[in-house]
Amino acid sequence: MNIKHIQGLLSRINEVRLINKKLEINGVICNIAGVVRYGQKLRLIILEYDEAYRQKVEEMELSEPCRLRKEETNRYILKSRGSIEAVQPFRTVNSVFIDGMEFKVNFTENRILDHKDGESVLFLSELLRKGWNPDGVDYQSIDMLFVTGIEFEGDYDEIPKFDDNVNLHFTMNKDVISYLVEQPVTLVVNGVYPEKLWFKSEEDTEKHWAQINRVYLLDMWAEMEKSFSNPKLLEHMTKDQVDEVKRNVEKSFTEFCPKGMYYPVIEYESEEDISLEFHTKKFLDSKPVHKRNGSIGFIISPDKKTGILGEKLKSAIIQEPVSQDTVIIEAELFKYHKTISPEKISIR
Structure with missing residues (x-):
């Protein structure tokens, strides 16, 4: 200076x-x-x-x-x-x-x-x-x-x-607050979930619920192919630009989810202001593997608007690759995220 x-x-x-x-x-x-x-x-x-x-x-x-x-x-x-x-x-x-x-x-x-x-x-x-x-x-x-x-x-x-x-x-x-749960959950691909899942955090003693509608495996490579094949992309980019972006994304994504592997997706209903975060127990108890390409986040929307209870249907994706023949996933409801409306602040 x-x-x-x-x-x-x-x-x-x-x-x-x-x-x-x-x-x-x-x-x-x-x-x-x-x-x-x-x-x-x-x-x-x-x-x-x-x-x-x-x-x-x-x-x-x-x-x-x-x-x-x-x-x-x-x-x-x-x-x-x-x-x-x-x-x-x-x-x-x-x-x-x-x-x-x-x-x-x-x-x-x-x-x-x-x-x-x-x-x-x-x-x-x-x-x-x-x-x-x-x-x-x-x-x-x-x-x-x-x-x-x-x-x-x-x-x-x-x-x-x-x-x-x-x-x-x-x-x-509005703001979002996250609460730690760490509750074991056995997920069955294409299984039936007749009972609500009840959970709470030590930080928030109120009990909350979720109704799992289904668990399925998502082929992220097929999803990417659909996205890059969307003709609307050509309204904003040339074909060469689209191809270049596609190559770069695929090169990065191979490190996270190799071709032939799938991401588990949980569709569920819950209280309006609650969203869920799941991880596999194997991932949580493993040592971290540092990726050269950082991280890639995905948001998956359900095909239906409402679930079996008539509430808004939501999705949580476990960004940990599993094989196509996976049936049982030992996971944890690791956190839930709650949307709140902070109180107004007045000073006289």
């Missing part, structure tokens, strides 16, 4: 209007600094501290030397993924009302601060110089703090005026 770079960083901030409000949401201390104008773009800046996150990080650092490599199965990795995450109360904000003025959200950015990140330190210094006085985070390490920037839609030549003791109101989009 040099003087010219610092001057460039400072020149990006054209205007600052402080709000200086503090609240606590789900254990997270949130300091709403104010609105900053970069050129013609406005951002609401919020500094956050999650004590539970700090404790998890410290516990992980203490246990890391004791963790044996043999524990690193796919199960361990899937369970660890997202287990140490800070709560982000403003992640799904749809609109912000400042003294009744509505600002639609263009996007929300949340990142952890770093004392080596000169831009972040300089930015916070500028807010403090303007009179911002964050509360409850005075002695916390800077690399345990998060900053959320909520950019508003539209272009502005100046920050709209609002009272010093401003009222704030946030409306939220």
Whole structure:
């Protein structure tokens, strides 16, 4: 970093209007600094501290030397993924009302601060110089703090005026929360499932249900062939482009599901806001195999709209290849995902 770079960083901030409000949401201390104008773009800046996150990080650092490599199965990795995450109360904000003025959200950015990140330190210094006085985070390490920037839609030549003791109101989009289940399930290809599957998570004591309608094996290579044979593709791409994309996809997919192998698909009904995630027990208890080509995700839609109970029919695909003659699949209902409507946030 040099003087010219610092001057460039400072020149990006054209205007600052402080709000200086503090609240606590789900254990997270949130300091709403104010609105900053970069050129013609406005951002609401919020500094956050999650004590539970700090404790998890410290516990992980203490246990890391004791963790044996043999524990690193796919199960361990899937369970660890997202287990140490800070709560982000403003992640799904749809609109912000400042003294009744509505600002639609263009996007929300949340990142952890770093004392080596000169831009972040300089930015916070500028807010403090303007009179911002964050509360409850005075002695916390800077690399345990998060900053959320909520950019508003539209272009502005100046920050709209609002009272010093401003009222704030946030409306939220829907969000998805995942819950660990790890419930063994024996799946029978083309079998009959007369009983509902009941399950719950330790994190969510409420019992939930699913009605499996059928389990079948899907030939993903045949599905890809149908997709690339769709004449509508030629409305957007030349035949040579389609052929090139097809070759690249097939080359990558061979590593995940060789020709002649199939993916199991579970069609089921459940509560409206619940979706399921299955894995085979063999996969979960195996050591991870690192693929050169990353990962490929698939979404499968059922042919029918409703199932045997009259509820919406959903699909879950197990992206682990099995042979065509597979009948019994020892699996686990590993997680369920629940769509929620976060509560609105109001600050006076």
